[in-house]
Amino acid sequence: MSTANKQLIGSTSWVIPGTYYENARILAHLVDFVELLVYTWDDETKELLEKEAKYLAKLTGKYGLKYTVHLPTNNVENMISAYNFLRKSDLEILNYVVHPIDGISEFIKVASKDVSVENLKEKVLPYEKMTFDVGHHFLGERFPMELIDKINEIHMMGVHSGKDHEKLDKKTLEDVINFLGRRRISEISLICFEIFNLDDLIDSITLFERTVLKTK
Template identity: 25%
Template structure:
């Protein structure tokens, strides 16, 4: 019998080690692992073909899937075409790299530039942002080979309805980050009503000391209850419930917090 009304997941940064040791540690504890992949001039954590092969083997052995978080330093809504092309190129390299993995989702951030506050946009800037996202979406999907529904737009620090027209137009799915809703003060119940049916993945984390991405023990119990009750009513394929946290202590206390929902 299934323990929860969702597929439990967490990040590939629970123990202080590389991706592969983390996946080995988590393989019998969760059903999905979020891989946050990035590359820069200073540092890259992109797995080698040998590591990818082992990730595939571990997934087969334990019934795992991977949710692939596309790089954070991409700006698909940039008003500058060369920046959009660079960003799409980075995403496509990750998509190609992870082709062999059994995946639940690709998670995308819709941003306009480093440090750019979308909440401060004028109507004209907002329109340019949305049109730029559409241009990036076309480039990203052209000849991609992955179903469009695998790509999930994540809600960030601005109202998600700003980018909803792009999600609708292209048929993207949603990564519903409940931790962000709680942290930034968006109405969690309204977002669940509006977007849960389109969500493949939920990101769950608590807030403490003015910081998010903490243990689920730090999330408002009312918000957690709301999410789990909504997930109990979901028909069809269960959603991925990713504990988006980055330490073993937070992982263990989050799992303990979930015990009251186990069947």
């Protein structure tokens, strides 16, 4: 885990086939936080989180594990419902990441202080807190330079052969460093690796920490 400059290293909640808790339990000794991927809000997702929230909270007590949430991307009604459920839970949630979907202004009125807006391949919505998605930036619309100082979370990954969410490679990391600057990257609070394979995740974190944080 990384504690330098209070920067926290995280992973998505899907690196093995399984539930939120089954993934978080494996990740608890590897990262500082887990990004709960809540892409929709249906009965199945709600029931699973109702069942597992107390166990996820226990990982905080045992390992210090914290959480971020990627809120639903299909409609703003689900986004609001998921947010209202999770903010009342016992989970220690550091950030809620949203896509700039139709009706997003309605959600921001409800949760403005908790929200970080992610750049998409086809759209970047300026906001006071931004999540910089590496894949979306290199494969789509470029992230505006004037918003760099508003970034509070990076979705880190490798990008090559037209694909994102790949194992982090030196070329992608060098491109990120050239765009954001090494010092700026080290000052961003949350670095979430959106890589859906456990071995690739571990290798990616090692490369990032050795290159950016200069660990051995």
